[in-house]
Amino acid sequence: MHITPFASEDISVSHIEESAASAELSGASQREARTHRPLRIALFGFGTVGSSVARILVESKPRELDLTHVFNRNVARKRVDWTPPGVVWSDNADEVLASDVDAIVELVGGLDPPGSWVRRALEAGKSVVTANKKLIAYHGVDLERLAAIKGGHLKYGAAVAGGIPVIPGLEQGMAGDRIERIQGILNGTCNFILSQMEGGVEYAAVLAAAQARGYAEADPTEDVGGFDARAKLAILMRLALRVQVDPEEIVPRPITTITAVDFNYARDLGCTIRQVARAEQMGAHLAATVGPMLAPLRSPLAWSQGTENMVIVTGHYGGDVVFSGHGAGGHPTAVAVVSDLLALAHGSRRVEIPSAPASIGTEFEVPHYIRFLVVDRPGIVAAITGALAEERINIRAIVQKPGYPPDALPFVVTVEPCKSSSLKRALERVKGMDCMLVEPLDLQMLE
Amino acid sequence: MHITPFASEDISVSHIEESAASAELSGASQREARTHRPLRIALFGFGTVGSSVARILVESKPRELDLTHVFNRNVARKRVDWTPPGVVWSDNADEVLASDVDAIVELVGGLDPPGSWVRRALEAGKSVVTANKKLIAYHGVDLERLAAIKGGHLKYGAAVAGGIPVIPGLEQGMAGDRIERIQGILNGTCNFILSQMEGGVEYAAVLAAAQARGYAEADPTEDVGGFDARAKLAILMRLALRVQVDPEEIVPRPITTITAVDFNYARDLGCTIRQVARAEQMGAHLAATVGPMLAPLRSPLAWSQGTENMVIVTGHYGGDVVFSGHGAGGHPTAVAVVSDLLALAHGSRRVEIPSAPASIGTEFEVPHYIRFLVVDRPGIVAAITGALAEERINIRAIVQKPGYPPDALPFVVTVEPCKSSSLKRALERVKGMDCMLVEPLDLQMLE
The missing domain is CATH 3.40.50.720 (NAD(P)-binding Rossmann-like Domain)
Known part of the structure; x- marks a missing residue:
C-alpha cells in the first residue's frame, strides 16, 4: 500500500488511539482533538x-x-x-x-x-x-x-473542605514533603454548633437553630456523629500520609455529649472545643480519630467560626501549613468543581501520590480533659485519682469552678499525655460509682 | 512506498514530533519516552x-x-x-x-x-x-x-510564600472563582520585625536581632522597603485577578517609619501592624499597595507571627480562603520546588489562567490611621481637622494616650474611608506646620 503524507497522518492517529499501551498519548491526542x-x-x-x-x-x-x-x-x-x-x-x-x-x-x-x-x-x-x-x-x-x-x-477537589483548595494544595504543592500529621475541622455543621455553644447556649438549642438555617439536616447523625468528617479524613490521609485506610476503622465520637459547662471549663484552661479530625504517623504507628477535642485559644483551630473549615498539615520539611475558609455551601463547593473541570480542560493531570493499604489505631499519646458530673460526697476525688494512679496516669490539674449545685456538680481533671487505652481502663473503674450522674466525658487536648 | 505496521509507527512518531502545530502532543510523546x-x-x-x-x-x-x-x-x-x-x-x-x-x-x-x-x-x-x-x-x-x-x-510555586501552596491553590483549586481581592503577608523579614515590635521593642533593635538570626540581609532595603513583597503581589495578581501589571507601578511604602508608639496606639484601636500586600479589582479600577497597615486583632492577618507568611484570597463565589505557614527558609521553599518537579514528572500541566495587561492605581477607599509627632501647643488639632474637613474627610477618632512628653507628643487621628489622594492633599497642608517633628505617618486600616 502506498501512503501519502495525508494518509500517514491518518494512520498515525488511529495507531495511537488504538494502542492499549499508549493510554497517555491517547489521552493527549483526545485532548488535541x-x-x-x-x-x-x-x-x-x-x-x-x-x-x-x-x-x-x-x-x-x-x-x-x-x-x-x-x-x-x-x-x-x-x-x-x-x-x-x-x-x-x-x-x-x-x-x-x-x-x-x-x-x-x-x-x-x-x-x-x-x-x-x-x-x-x-x-x-x-x-x-x-x-x-x-x-x-x-x-x-x-x-x-x-x-x-x-x-x-x-x-474530587470538592470532596473535602469545599471551596478550600486543600486537595490541590496537597497534590500539587506539598507532594514534595513528607507529611506527618493532619488536623482538620472538616464539618461545618459541627463547627457552627460548637462555635455557637462558646457563647453559652446548650447543644439542643443550637442544633435547632442550625436546622432552621439549613446548616444541619433533620437527622444530623452523619454530621454530629462524626461520620462525614471521618470520610473526609480518610481521603486526606491517603493524599497526605499516603495510606489507604478503611474509613470504618476510624471510630468517631459524637459532639452531642458536650455541654455549656465544658466550654466554661475549657476557657479556664485557655481552650475552646472543636470537632477535630486528626491523623498522625508516628513511626510504624498510624493513628486517626474524629471527635470533639480541646483546642488552645491561640491555636488556628480555635479561630474557625461558624460553618468554616480548616486544615492544618504538618510536613517534616515544611512545618505547619494552615488552610481555612468556607468548607461547604453551594457556591464554595461549586468553585472547587469548576476548578477541577478547568484543570481537566487544560490537561492538568493529578500528581499521582503513591499510597499503600494501612491499618489504623486510635491511640494518640496526648493530654486529656475529663469532665465528671457527680452528686457531691467525700471520697470522689480520692477514688478517681486512685484509678488514674493505678494506670500510671499523671494528673495535670483538678478544677472545680464555683456556682454549680452539689447534687449535679461538674468538675474536671486534666491529665498528662497518656494512652487512650490506659485512660479508658481507669475510667471504666470509676464510671460505675453511684455518685456519677453521667459517664465521664474525656476529650483529647491538642497542644 | 510500502509500510509495515512497524514502519507506520515510526512515521507516526516522527510526524508528531516534527509538527510545529502539535506542541502539546510532542510534550506528551517526550513524556511517554x-x-x-x-x-x-x-x-x-x-x-x-x-x-x-x-x-x-x-x-x-x-x-x-x-x-x-x-x-x-x-x-x-x-x-x-x-x-x-x-x-x-x-x-x-x-x-x-x-x-x-x-x-x-x-x-x-x-x-x-x-x-x-x-x-x-x-x-x-x-x-x-x-x-x-x-x-x-x-x-x-x-x-x-x-x-x-x-x-x-x-x-514557580516557590516564588510566592515558599512552602505554602498558594500558587497551586489558585491555579488548580480556585481557577473556577472570580477573585476580587488578595491580601498577603508575603515577606517573612517584615513580619518578624513587626511581630517582634508588638512586644514594645523599637525597629532598629529588632532589625539587628533579625540580621543576627539570618532573617534579614545586611542591606534590608529589598525586604523592609517592600520591593520583595511587591514582586510577589504582581505574580499573585496575574493568577488571581488575571491582570498583567508592571511591578514598578506598585509604589511600596517602607516599614521603617513604624515606631513602638504606633503599636501602642494600634492596640488601643483593636489592631496590630503588619506589612500587607494588597490588590483589589473594584469595577474598572484596579488598586494595589504594599506597606505597613493596621490589621484588626481578630483578622487572620494579625495571627501571623515571626517569619510566617499568609495570603487571604477573596472570591466572588467562594468567599475568603486563608493560607498560612512558612513562607521562606530552605526546607519550606524546597518543598515547593520538589512538588513542582513531581508535578512535571507526572505531566501535570499548569491550568493556564488567562490574563490581560492592566494599569494599576493605589487608591483604596479605606479608613486611615494618621499619627502625628508634635511639639505641643494650642491650635494643632484645629489646624489638622480643618485640613481634613477641606478635603471632606470625616474623622472617626482622635486619640491621645497619656505618658508622652509635650515636646515630642504623639497622637493619632483616624478617619473614615477616604481616597488616598484626598488624604495626601490634606496632609500636605499640615506637614509644613512648625510644630511637626516628623512627617505625619498615615497607614491604611484594614477591616
Whole structure:
C-alpha cells in the first residue's frame, strides 16, 4: 500500500488511539482533538451545588467548558430558564452516560447509584469530577485505577473542605514533603454548633437553630456523629500520609455529649472545643480519630467560626501549613468543581501520590480533659485519682469552678499525655460509682 | 512506498514530533519516552534552598526524580559528599544547559544571568522550576509563552510564600472563582520585625536581632522597603485577578517609619501592624499597595507571627480562603520546588489562567490611621481637622494616650474611608506646620 503524507497522518492517529499501551498519548491526542472545542459536561444532580456550578458556568463563561446535559430525578421540577438553550435536561442516567460528553460531574452523593454512574463513565473513558466524599473515601483507589486504565481522569477537589483548595494544595504543592500529621475541622455543621455553644447556649438549642438555617439536616447523625468528617479524613490521609485506610476503622465520637459547662471549663484552661479530625504517623504507628477535642485559644483551630473549615498539615520539611475558609455551601463547593473541570480542560493531570493499604489505631499519646458530673460526697476525688494512679496516669490539674449545685456538680481533671487505652481502663473503674450522674466525658487536648 | 505496521509507527512518531502545530502532543510523546526513566534535573544554585532541595531528594528518593547536575559559581566550595555519586558538579552554566537534563531548577535569584539561563533552557524545550519571584514578576508572561511554544513547562510555586501552596491553590483549586481581592503577608523579614515590635521593642533593635538570626540581609532595603513583597503581589495578581501589571507601578511604602508608639496606639484601636500586600479589582479600577497597615486583632492577618507568611484570597463565589505557614527558609521553599518537579514528572500541566495587561492605581477607599509627632501647643488639632474637613474627610477618632512628653507628643487621628489622594492633599497642608517633628505617618486600616 502506498501512503501519502495525508494518509500517514491518518494512520498515525488511529495507531495511537488504538494502542492499549499508549493510554497517555491517547489521552493527549483526545485532548488535541478537542483543542478547539470546549470540554462537554454533564451535571448529575441539580441541587444546591449543581445549580451553583451551572450558575458559575453561565456567569463566568469559561471558553473551555460547555454544559451540555443535566441529569436529575424528576428533572422537570428542577429545570431553570437561565442555562444555555442547548442544555439537555434528562432524568435518564443511561441516556446521559451514553451521550458524547467528555466529563460527568457527580453531585448526587452517597455510594449508590452514583458509584455505578461514576464507574460507567470512567469505563467509557470519560472523566469524572465529584464532590462525593463517601464514594472517594470508600472506593477512591479503585476508581482512580480504573480512570488511569481507561485514559480518563477522576478529580474530587470538592470532596473535602469545599471551596478550600486543600486537595490541590496537597497534590500539587506539598507532594514534595513528607507529611506527618493532619488536623482538620472538616464539618461545618459541627463547627457552627460548637462555635455557637462558646457563647453559652446548650447543644439542643443550637442544633435547632442550625436546622432552621439549613446548616444541619433533620437527622444530623452523619454530621454530629462524626461520620462525614471521618470520610473526609480518610481521603486526606491517603493524599497526605499516603495510606489507604478503611474509613470504618476510624471510630468517631459524637459532639452531642458536650455541654455549656465544658466550654466554661475549657476557657479556664485557655481552650475552646472543636470537632477535630486528626491523623498522625508516628513511626510504624498510624493513628486517626474524629471527635470533639480541646483546642488552645491561640491555636488556628480555635479561630474557625461558624460553618468554616480548616486544615492544618504538618510536613517534616515544611512545618505547619494552615488552610481555612468556607468548607461547604453551594457556591464554595461549586468553585472547587469548576476548578477541577478547568484543570481537566487544560490537561492538568493529578500528581499521582503513591499510597499503600494501612491499618489504623486510635491511640494518640496526648493530654486529656475529663469532665465528671457527680452528686457531691467525700471520697470522689480520692477514688478517681486512685484509678488514674493505678494506670500510671499523671494528673495535670483538678478544677472545680464555683456556682454549680452539689447534687449535679461538674468538675474536671486534666491529665498528662497518656494512652487512650490506659485512660479508658481507669475510667471504666470509676464510671460505675453511684455518685456519677453521667459517664465521664474525656476529650483529647491538642497542644 | 510500502509500510509495515512497524514502519507506520515510526512515521507516526516522527510526524508528531516534527509538527510545529502539535506542541502539546510532542510534550506528551517526550513524556511517554521517559515514562520508564526519571526526570533528569539540574540544580542552578546550591545555597540554602538548593541544598535543601538536594537533601529532600536524597532522603525521600522519589523514583520520578533524578538529580544529575549541580551548577554553582566556584562550585568546589559548595560540593558536599551526601549527594548521589553520579551528580556532575559544574561551574559552567553552558555545559549544564547543553546536557541531557529534562528540567533545570533555578535558585540563584535576580534577573541576570538567571533570566538568560531560564530562557535558554526553555528555548531548548526543557522545563524550568524556579523560586525567582523577580524574574516571574517581570518576565513571567513572556517566559510562559516561550515554554508553551517550545513544549516545556515553567513552574514557580516557590516564588510566592515558599512552602505554602498558594500558587497551586489558585491555579488548580480556585481557577473556577472570580477573585476580587488578595491580601498577603508575603515577606517573612517584615513580619518578624513587626511581630517582634508588638512586644514594645523599637525597629532598629529588632532589625539587628533579625540580621543576627539570618532573617534579614545586611542591606534590608529589598525586604523592609517592600520591593520583595511587591514582586510577589504582581505574580499573585496575574493568577488571581488575571491582570498583567508592571511591578514598578506598585509604589511600596517602607516599614521603617513604624515606631513602638504606633503599636501602642494600634492596640488601643483593636489592631496590630503588619506589612500587607494588597490588590483589589473594584469595577474598572484596579488598586494595589504594599506597606505597613493596621490589621484588626481578630483578622487572620494579625495571627501571623515571626517569619510566617499568609495570603487571604477573596472570591466572588467562594468567599475568603486563608493560607498560612512558612513562607521562606530552605526546607519550606524546597518543598515547593520538589512538588513542582513531581508535578512535571507526572505531566501535570499548569491550568493556564488567562490574563490581560492592566494599569494599576493605589487608591483604596479605606479608613486611615494618621499619627502625628508634635511639639505641643494650642491650635494643632484645629489646624489638622480643618485640613481634613477641606478635603471632606470625616474623622472617626482622635486619640491621645497619656505618658508622652509635650515636646515630642504623639497622637493619632483616624478617619473614615477616604481616597488616598484626598488624604495626601490634606496632609500636605499640615506637614509644613512648625510644630511637626516628623512627617505625619498615615497607614491604611484594614477591616
